[in-house]
Amino acid sequence: MEEFNPTADGFRAKFKVGVSFVKGTVQVDVKYVEKRPEEYAKISAHGSGVQSSLDVEMSFQLEDVGAETNVKWEADAKVGGMLAGVGSRLVESAAKKNVEQLLQAVRGRLEV
Amino acid sequence: MLSKMFGVSLRRKEDPRLITGKGTYIDDIKLPGMLYAAILRSTYAHARIRAINLERVKRDPRFVAAITGQDLVKKCKSLPVIWTNIAGLKIPVHNPIPTDKVRYVGEPVVAVVATDRYCARDLLDMVEVDYEPLPAVSDPEKGMEKGSPAIHEELDDNIAYSWSQEVGDVEKAFSEADVVVTARFVNQRLAPIAIEPRGVIAQYEGATGQLTLWSSTQIPHIVRSHIARMFDMSEITVRVIAPEVGGAFGSKLNVYAEEAILSALAMEIGRPVKWIEERRENLLSTIHGRDQVDYIEAAAKKDGTIVGLKAKIISDLGAYHHLHTPGMAILTALMLPGVYRIRNIRSQVHGVFTNKMSTDAYRGAGRPEATYLIERIVDRVARKLNMDPAEVRRRNFIPPNEFPYQTATGLTYDSGEYARALARALKMVDYQGWREKQKQLWKEGKYVGLGLSTYVEICGMGPSSSMPAGGWESAIVRLEPDGKILLLTGSSPHGQGEETTFAQLVASELGVSEEDVAVVHGDTLVVPAGIGTFGSRTTVVGGTAAVLACRKLKEKAQAIAANVLKTDASRLVFRDGKFFVPDQPDKSLTVKDVSREAHLARNIPKGMEPGLVGVAYYEPENFTYPFGAHIALVEVDRETGEVKIRKYVAVDDCGPVINPMLVEGQIHGGFAQGMAQALYEELIFDENAQLLTSTLMEYYVPTACEVPPIETDRTETPAPNELGVKGVGEASTIGSTPAIINAIEDALSPLSVEIDQMPAKPERVWRSLHRK
Numbered sequence: 001m002e003e004f005n006p007t008a009d010g011f012r013a014k015f016k017v018g019v020s021f022v023k024g025t026v027q028v029d030v031k032y033v034e035k036r037p038e039e040y041a042k043i044s045a046h047g048s049g050v051q052s053s054l055d056v057e058m059s060f061q062l063e064d065v066g067a068e069t070n071v072k073w074e075a076d077a078k079v080g081g082m083l084a085g086v087g088s089r090l091v092e093s094a095a096k097k098n099v100e101q102l103l104q105a106v107r108g109r110l111e112v
Numbered sequence: 113m114l115s116k117m118f119g120v121s122l123r124r125k126e127d128p129r130l131i132t133g134k135g136t137y138i139d140d141i142k143l144p145g146m147l148y149a150a151i152l153r154s155t156y157a158h159a160r161i162r163a164i165n166l167e168r169v170k171r172d173p174r175f176v177a178a179i180t181g182q183d184l185v186k187k188c189k190s191l192p193v194i195w196t197n198i199a200g201l202k203i204p205v206h207n208p209i210p211t212d213k214v215r216y217v218g219e220p221v222v223a224v225v226a227t228d229r230y231c232a233r234d235l236l237d238m239v240e241v242d243y244e245p246l247p248a249v250s251d252p253e254k255g256m257e258k259g260s261p262a263i264h265e266e267l268d269d270n271i272a273y274s275w276s277q278e279v280g281d282v283e284k285a286f287s288e289a290d291v292v293v294t295a296r297f298v299n300q301r302l303a304p305i306a307i308e309p310r311g312v313i314a315q316y317e318g319a320t321g322q323l324t325l326w327s328s329t330q331i332p333h334i335v336r337s338h339i340a341r342m343f344d345m346s347e348i349t350v351r352v353i354a355p356e357v358g359g360a361f362g363s364k365l366n367v368y369a370e371e372a373i374l375s376a377l378a379m380e381i382g383r384p385v386k387w388i389e390e391r392r393e394n395l396l397s398t399i400h401g402r403d404q405v406d407y408i409e410a411a412a413k414k415d416g417t418i419v420g421l422k423a424k425i426i427s428d429l430g431a432y433h434h435l436h437t438p439g440m441a442i443l444t445a446l447m448l449p450g451v452y453r454i455r456n457i458r459s460q461v462h463g464v465f466t467n468k469m470s471t472d473a474y475r476g477a478g479r480p481e482a483t484y485l486i487e488r489i490v491d492r493v494a495r496k497l498n499m500d501p502a503e504v505r506r507r508n509f510i511p512p513n514e515f516p517y518q519t520a521t522g523l524t525y526d527s528g529e530y531a532r533a534l535a536r537a538l539k540m541v542d543y544q545g546w547r548e549k550q551k552q553l554w555k556e557g558k559y560v561g562l563g564l565s566t567y568v569e570i571c572g573m574g575p576s577s578s579m580p581a582g583g584w585e586s587a588i589v590r591l592e593p594d595g596k597i598l599l600l601t602g603s604s605p606h607g608q609g610e611e612t613t614f615a616q617l618v619a620s621e622l623g624v625s626e627e628d629v630a631v632v633h634g635d636t637l638v639v640p641a642g643i644g645t646f647g648s649r650t651t652v653v654g655g656t657a658a659v660l661a662c663r664k665l666k667e668k669a670q671a672i673a674a675n676v677l678k679t680d681a682s683r684l685v686f687r688d689g690k691f692f693v694p695d696q697p698d699k700s701l702t703v704k705d706v707s708r709e710a711h712l713a714r715n716i717p718k719g720m721e722p723g724l725v726g727v728a729y730y731e732p733e734n735f736t737y738p739f740g741a742h743i744a745l746v747e748v749d750r751e752t753g754e755v756k757i758r759k760y761v762a763v764d765d766c767g768p769v770i771n772p773m774l775v776e777g778q779i780h781g782g783f784a785q786g787m788a789q790a791l792y793e794e795l796i797f798d799e800n801a802q803l804l805t806s807t808l809m810e811y812y813v814p815t816a817c818e819v820p821p822i823e824t825d826r827t828e829t830p831a832p833n834e835l836g837v838k839g840v841g842e843a844s845t846i847g848s849t850p851a852i853i854n855a856i857e858d859a860l861s862p863l864s865v866e867i868d869q870m871p872a873k874p875e876r877v878w879r880s881l882h883r884k
Contacts, residue, residue, distance in 0.1 A: 024237060049237065053155035055245060078245075078800055081155030081217065082392070085806030 019094055020086050024050035052081035071103055117620035121773035125612045135356040138311035138328050143384040147176055149377060150232035152222040152239050154214035157248035157467035157801030161213055164222060165240035174231040177381050178224045181209035188372050189342045194580035195439035201273045204264040206432040208369035215263055215431035216468050217803055218396025223373045225385055250801040252428040252464040253405060263431055263465045272429055272463040275442055279520040280456030285420030289411030293492045298869050299481045301403035301795040304474045305813055308358025309389035310398055312370050314378035324351045327371055330364045330604050331644030334581055336636045338367045339375055354634035357606030362473035363398050365646045366435045395806050400795060401474020403428040404441060404481050410489045416497055416504040420456035423448055427463045430470035437470050438463050443478025446521045450486040451530045451568045451739060452508040455520045467801040475785055476842045480849060483567045487850035501564050502538060506531055525737045526831050533763045533827045534566050537741035540761040540823055554862050559748040561859025565851035571839035572652030572736035584731040586641040587657035589618060589665050591724040593711040595704030597629045602642020603654030604634050609774045610650050614658050616770055621662035622703050623689025648839030656834045657730035665726025669706045675717045676701055676709055736831045738838040740764035742847040744855040753878030755791055755856055760822040766840040767830045775840050776824060782844025784819045790852035791871050
């Protein structure tokens with residue numbers, strides 16, 4: 001991540017990406033569409049850069065499983081432009097990896 | 113050496129410069145002070161443009177200029193569509209850069225100019241475009257439905273036109289038929305893929321108001337007319353030059369947004385600006401070809417006679433009309449009966465807008481689709497009747513004594529001898545032998561099949577009454593004082609080798625060596641008028657114009673020769689490059705001698721103007737209709753779905769042949785592209801109309817490794833025109849695709865597997881094999 005700036009209802013960030021030979025900077029605007037603390041969150045994100053566009057709707061559902069919390073997540077991503085062509089088959093695995101990294105980071109913070 | 117008009121395989125005059133890297137393509141042109149443009153293209157198939165932020169770009173020291181749709185619309189009119197003689201055709205505005213919303217991925221949004229190409233490209237990454245994504249139409253059949261997203265809000269729906277034709281008594285033919293065969297075939301969307309992508313340089317001289325445009329185009333004169341119209345300029349102040357053009361296949365038979373964008377930029381900046389298309393831009397934003405969903409029904413008698421056809425053709429037009437977009441599927445409908453005597457035909461054509469780049473003329477342009485439809489359904493009729501497909505074809509061929517033949521769809525086929533071409537092809541491939549062997553091979557689990565395709569196509573694009581922008585061609589033949597000959601042709605060849613063919617025509621007509629003939633084309637200032645090179649018309653129309661110009665020149669030359677030889681012009685004979693009096697062989701003058709006399713002008717008939725120039729505009733009376741028979745022998749691997757072409761024969765008839773080597777080249781190249789449609793190439797869009805095959809890693813263009821050797825032969829049925837020639841540029845592309853698919857279906861007939869979708873790539877064939 002190169003930049004991170006909170007906005008009224010979310011944040012704006014700049015990422016360096018590299019999927020296949022598509023490399024460059026992507027600007028992403030994230031909005032919280034719905035927030036129910038300790039239960040549910042839904043965000044929408046719109047990204048552009050590297051001659052591509054990315055529109056994502058993503059939701060996180062938290063479930064108590066005994067002492068642990070299960071995080072169920074779903075994402076619907078529409079990829080456009082260069083990434084749709086060259087990276088469409090790679091985007092799904094890249095997205096999964098990133099979300100898992102994110103959740104691992106959250107877990108890391110919580111478990112400290 | 114004196115040249116002969118027909119049957120001489122002269123080596124290409126073009127090649128020494130091209131194969132030694134000395135040809136001047138557009139990217140080789142460098143002008144003083146030249147700047148470079150790059151174009152930011154839409155990443156959405158359908159989205160409203162809310163805002164474009166150029167602040168960061170403008171702050172960059174490398175920035176020179178930028179132009180958006182809002183800027184350009186003030187200076188420039190809509191891009192042209194010229195095939196408009198379709199009742200009720202809806203023509204939406206097609207700005208070179210849209211002002212309100214983008215309608216396909218790859219549509220220009222902003223053009224940025226910088227001091228070099230790489231800087232211009234880098235600047236694009238700093239442009240911020242705020243889009244409001246809209247639902248996109250990817251599938252034309254869904255696009256026709258009520259409630260489908262509106263691509264052009266000003267229109268009622270996405271159906272640009274519906275055209276129909278009913279001839280004969282279709283209902284009676286179907287009700288009296290013994291069998292009716294129905295099918296849904298898809299002619300997938302293809303990219304023409306010229307080796308040289310498109311490119312434009314625009315230069316504007318403010319003092320004279322002269323705009324010069326170098327463009328990699330097939331039609332410099334048509335581009336000139338439309339650029340002048342779009343910018344409200346006089347055609348006198350617009351010059352278009354097509355330098356070496358590295359292939360086109362119809363993809364450069366257009367007036368493109370970039371030609372207008374670069375013109376506007378050059379006029380604004382006052383310095384020359386260059387843009388060269390990247391391959392990804394080429395796949396996204398150069399016209400696509402084919403893309404039809406076709407429903408066809410054929411009614412036949414037990415003896416194989418086909419008595420009626422019904423067709424519904426859904427043509428995916430893309431988001432806008434380009435130059436000929438609406439007409440492609442109409443050509444399909446008109447050519448539907450192919451080489452057969454079918455008198456009862458109902459066809460409906462629907463042209464549908466989708467959120468994709470426009471489809472337009474790609475090698476064959478509507479005729480490959482027609483040939484595919486009829487040739488595939490004829491094979492299905494044969495299978496249904498348990499008859500040999502060669503026999504069904506023979507029973508239905510238009511016989512030679514019926515030419516000129518008026519088709520039910522209203523065309524007049526000039527000449528043809530279809531059974532002869534088929535007989536030759538059957539013999540070459542050893543058809544009977546393979547039919548016997550096939551039964552044994554099937555028993556051994558080897559799926560070998562024979563596929564036939566007997567095609568006819570419409571070529572020699574003219575006369576003007578049937579063409580959207582003139583069907584003639586011009587030629588000026590000028591004898592220089594040293595006796596060398598200059599031909600200025602309005603044709604615009606771009607790889608076909610017509611500098612050679614035309615030199616051969618002129619040299620043989622004037623009895624000189626083809627080395628003494630220079631052919632100049634592709635510059636609207638040098639060549640006063642022209643239509644261009646497309647639709648296998650160049651030799652038929654442009655070549656004939658060149659010959660007629662020579663004949664006019666010869667009339668004057670004869671008068672000068674007679675004056676010099678002090679004899680009556682009517683006594684002179686012209687042979688082997690000399691004017692002579694038959695019984696006085698010492699009284700002769702060569703063309704070179706006459707040229708000198710014409711320029712010295714001391715010994716020309718009284719009152720005659722000096723100089724020796726022949727000018728001709730040739731307007732053909734009819735199209736030409738080349739034809740042929742192609743046969744593929746394929747083997748399908750049942751385990752992998754892979755198709756191998758084991759033998760391929762092509763017998764083509766384009767009338768008398770001027771340069772057999774060049775004709776052979778067209779057959780081989782055409783076959784490669786037709787085979788590519790059958791087995792390899794397809795532009796794939798997802799449900800959001802995003803192009804998934806936007807580089808040559810995903811779009812599979814066959815190479816020398818995939819193209820098998822083919823055997824070729826010709827029959828020769830002259831066209832009833834001046835030279836008898838018919839054209840050959842598209843023939844083999846048209847003939848080959850159905851031959852290969854028919855062969856695959858024949859190979860798999862013991863398993864009752866049908867192929868409805870191309871390309872027949874291993875995965876698709878394997879799935880068809882395992883569908884049950």
